[in-house]
Amino acid sequence: MTIQPDTPAILLLGASEQLAVLEKRALRDMGVTQLVFMTSGLDAARFLAASPPEVLPDVIVCAQKLRDMDGDNFCSLLRLHSRLKDLPTLLVLSSDSEVEHCKTLGFSASALLGRPYSAEDLKKIVLSLAATRSRADAAGTESIAPVEDAAEEFGKALAASARRQERRPEDYYRVGRRSLQEGRWNDAIEAFQAALRDGRLKGEAELGLASAWKNKGDMAQCGRSLASAADDFVGAGQWKRARAVYARLLREHPSAKNPFLARAQQALRQGRHADAAKYLAEGLDLTPEAHIRDKMAQICLACEAPEAMLQGLESALTAVMSERGRRLAGGIRGEFRKLHGKREDWRREAEAARRHKVSLLMEREDATDRDAGSGMPPRDTGRDAVPRRDAGLMDVQSEANLDWREVTSPLNALGNAGGSGEFAGGNDLISIIKYTWRLARNRL
Secondary structure, three states, X not given: OOOEOOEOOEEEEOOOOHHHHHHHHHHHHOOOOOEEEEOOHXXXXXXXXHOOHHHOOOEEEEEOEOOOOEHHHHHHHHHOOOOOOOOOEEEEEOOHHHHHHHHHHOOOOOEEEEOOOOHHHHHHHHHHHHHXXXXXXXXXXXXXXXXXXXXXXXXXXXXXXXXXXXXXXXXXXXHHHHHHHOOOHHHHHHHXXXXXXXXXXXXXXXXXXXXXXXXXXXXXXHHHHHHHXXXXXXXXXXXXXXXXXXXXXXXXXXXXXXXXXXXXXHHHHOOOHHHHHHHHHHOHHHOOHHHHHHHHHHXXXXXXXXXXXXXXXXHHHHHHHHHHHHHHHHHHHHHHHHHXXXXXXXXXXHHHHHHHHHHHHHHHHHHHHHHHHHOOOOOOOOOOOOOHHHHXXXXXXXXXXXXXXXXXXXXXXXXXXXXXXXXXXXXXXXXXXHHHHHHHHHHX
């Protein structure tokens, strides 16, 4: 690059030509005529390291994301090179929140600019950085290391800089805490959400989100974050933190889901009796025993081997909580027997109802058959006239809640088609009874 008077030479870095259109237009509008664009941070660093001082740019404008590395990593790479460390760099970030993140975490660029920005803002910063470089040149402070040493220098700098290094979740958590202290709730929410990627920080990050949402006045989101934090702490075995957060959640949301009981239910379904007992023991003081008895008994009753699951849970509770666990296990077994008795009563009632409906159906058919054999007209049932053979079925349909069209459509369809076989002609009484029997059993 040949530097012209009063016109800064710019090296523009971006992930692609399309994403750098706005920067190019803004720089052209401010009178920049010496503009080089590159997408690779490594290629740009090699180009700068191999260039003599007189062709170096006045200012580097770098996007947050490049094709092969992050923009802040590129700026850090330049600072490790003795010939390039004083080059003015402007790092363009995706938002003002990212600008705050960089200020909290530290940055290697000379200046930061968040999107969306005005052309005037860009012009002011670029001209200010160009003036800084001009003053440095006039003072003779620029490093003049030989160009032939550039390859070795660049190799050392590259070895000391991590390629594709991204900010860690703990960095974002630190930004979130700082944002909370400064009252920047939106920045805190964005940072804590980024920190959730690390499972070890998840509970603490959820607590930070709860605080930020509460300060914004969104109590529903605050409750959801508190519930997630309590569940995360239970899953991580941080019992003291879990109890404290759940107690706080109960004060603000009394109907909130119990994370100890929920984890215990999940563990019991998976056959992890010891884990289920541990969850119940740690949350026992915050969980009504009636809820424990009911939920645990229901899960045992619903599995394929109820008695085996119940015995495993009883043994685990006794091992974890001694006498208190034995009493709790006894309560669960009592609830189990009660629920089992209710289920058996329901089955017996359902079976009796089914048998009654089937016997009623058979009686109606026998009566219809006797009437047909004696030549007597069909009995008046108070309904519209129907064919003799169907009268019994219509009466049963009203008592068994059967759909008449569903009962007779297969028979009529086959009869109308002149079919043969079990329902040939639709006039075989035994076949009709068998079909109706099966349909009644399916409905039950």
